[in-house]
Amino acid sequence: MTQSAHHDNAHDNAHDHAHDDHGHEEHDDYHGTVKGYTIGFLLSVVLTAIPFWLVMAKVLPSSGATAAVILGFAVVQIVVHMVYFLHMNTKSEGGWNMLALIFTLVIVVITLAGSLWVMHHLNVNMMPMPHEMRNMP
Numbered sequence: 640m641t642q643s644a645h646h647d648n649a650h651d652n653a654h655d656h657a658h659d660d661h662g663h664e665e666h667d668d669y670h671g672t673v674k675g676y677t678i679g680f681l682l683s684v685v686l687t688a689i690p691f692w693l694v695m696a697k698v699l700p701s702s703g704a705t706a707a708v709i710l711g712f713a714v715v716q717i718v719v720h721m722v723y724f725l726h727m728n729t730k731s732e733g734g735w736n737m738l739a740l741i742f743t744l745v746i747v748v749i750t751l752a753g754s755l756w757v758m759h760h761l762n763v764n765m766m767p768m769p770h771e772m773r774n775m776p
Contacts, residue, residue, distance in 0.1 A: 679723025686716040
């Protein structure tokens, strides 16, 4: 092999390797490990079992308190799923995943708050129903 051919071959290999690394960097921000998936799974099981136990054993005196605690566990479980299974963090996809998550949360809050506001005002402003009509099928 001549020196020129060796130089061209080395250049081609380096060029191919650079392209491989570039493509690898874009998609290799974070890959899940068995340990990470196991931790996520165990946290999910615990975060499901505790609210189940709270409801079945009637640990808390009021259903409102039980519902509030279950909602808290649900929020924590959502975060666990996003971190351990969806691999979302502030650095993934250059921050676009976090921006999309924030946008989604804003839309969900607006939708839920607006729906509750409308339902409350409809309930308050409805005409009272005579007692005889309430028992009609």
